[in-house]
Amino acid sequence: MTATPRVVVVGGGIVGLCTAWHLVQRGCADVVVCERATAGAGSTGRASGGIRQQFARETEIRMARESVAFWERFEAVFGASMNFRQVGYLYLLTTPALVADAERNVALQVACGVPSRMLDPVGIGALVPEVNLEGVLAGSCCPTDGRAHPLAAVAGLARALRRRGVEIRENSAVTAVTVVNGRVTGVTAGGETLGADWVVNAGGPNAASVGRMAGVDLPVRPVRMHQFVTAPVTGLTPGRPVLVEPATTLFAAEEGEGMLLGMRQPDATGEHVDVDWEFLPDVLRVAAHRIPRLEGVRVETAWAGLVEMSPDHVGIIGSVPEVQGFLCANGLSGHGFMLAPAVGRIAAGLVLDGDVPGIDLATLSPLRFRAA
Ligand SMILES: Cc1cc2nc3c(=O)[nH]c(=O)nc-3n(C[C@H](O)[C@H](O)[C@H](O)COP(=O)(O)OP(=O)(O)OC[C@H]3O[C@@H](n4cnc5c(N)ncnc54)[C@H](O)[C@@H]3O)c2cc1C
Numbered sequence: 001m002t003a004t005p006r007v008v009v010v011g012g013g014i015v016g017l018c019t020a021w022h023l024v025q026r027g028c029a030d031v032v033v034c035e036r037a038t039a040g041a042g043s044t045g046r047a048s049g050g051i052r053q054q055f056a057r058e059t060e061i062r063m064a065r066e067s068v069a070f071w072e073r074f075e076a077v078f079g080a081s082m083n084f085r086q087v088g089y090l091y092l093l094t095t096p097a098l099v100a101d102a103e104r105n106v107a108l109q110v111a112c113g114v115p116s117r118m119l120d121p122v123g124i125g126a127l128v129p130e131v132n133l134e135g136v137l138a139g140s141c142c143p144t145d146g147r148a149h150p151l152a153a154v155a156g157l158a159r160a161l162r163r164r165g166v167e168i169r170e171n172s173a174v175t176a177v178t179v180v181n182g183r184v185t186g187v188t189a190g191g192e193t194l195g196a197d198w199v200v201n202a203g204g205p206n207a208a209s210v211g212r213m214a215g216v217d218l219p220v221r222p223v224r225m226h227q228f229v230t231a232p233v234t235g236l237t238p239g240r241p242v243l244v245e246p247a248t249t250l251f252a253a254e255e256g257e258g259m260l261l262g263m264r265q266p267d268a269t270g271e272h273v274d275v276d277w278e279f280l281p282d283v284l285r286v287a288a289h290r291i292p293r294l295e296g297v298r299v300e301t302a303w304a305g306l307v308e309m310s311p312d313h314v315g316i317i318g319s320v321p322e323v324q325g326f327l328c329a330n331g332l333s334g335h336g337f338m339l340a341p342a343v344g345r346i347a348a349g350l351v352l353d354g355d356v357p358g359i360d361l362a363t364l365s366p367l368r369f370r371a372a
Pocket of ligand 1: 016
């Protein structure tokens, strides 16, 4: 029997855990996950749990479709619920350019087997009568998109990994990656030295710092993102799709009897996750315009987290030739929860086979950012 490599995964978020899962599924017997805090304590535990397949590029559409299939089977495979509600995602399109992009994207999604479709304003009104259709020219919708509970997914995966012999070392920050003659040989984690044939950088918003430990420059930048949860609101359609308005970046999803609201905040860079309450009136104004029943609603709780942005907003999965055995699985730019199952399979394939058939690896490689 051929010995499988010893793999140290840096980061116990959803990407690190999915990578470890696919490695053990492929028979890799020696996998250690090093997490500086506790599993899921990074971006994953702050995500809104949105899972969608409405992407513009074929690679991500295929990754999203594969990931939805994984999430659909989660309970059967892991014996734990992650509360995946396939309520759909509905994009509200307010300019001719956005409609043209959506029509192109939907055609590509359908060609990839995703059941998305365009809707006219009458169709949108029938689905979510509470939406103010002023300025809405069309919508795009995929009924198998939805939302799940990220920390429940973390818990189910972590339990299964431990049962399969994977060590998840919590409170074990990786502070150094050892590289000898251009090849990774191990890490220092929690003050201990661990040997490794491969080190997977699943450090989420901290991926650039983990990259620097191996001498690999990664353009991953943390951007703060907020979520606001309203008090109960009457008159909203139960089981309604997640609403996204690209022109304003509004995200509005069912959350108990209220709504979970988010919106991109300009210039929200930086490493801290304090809630900026001065941003709330902007979010409420945009949300109440589109969903008038939110006018005057009270916000009961809020949190912020860091999103791991890459320059082109596509994940960074792959290695660089100067440091053999150092694999990036990061930069997912706010899509890391939904895409993690496919990211983990690709990462495991690169470790074990050096290739992943059917995936355009060049679009994911860290080398795409290097000057030609
Ligand atoms: C408010 C908000 C809403 C979001 N909504 C969605 C959504 O709806 N859908 C979606 O798909 N995505 C969403 N995201 C993005 C999503 O959270 C991330 O893309 C995803 O969690 C990335 O997973 P990860 O495992 O790469 O990163 P993380 O979950 O951040 O995991 C990385 C882990 O690495 C650990 N770590 C870092 N450095 C070290 C080190 N030196 N040593 C050891 N451990 C280390 C960290 O502690 C962390 O636990 C949202 C993010 C935010 C902030």
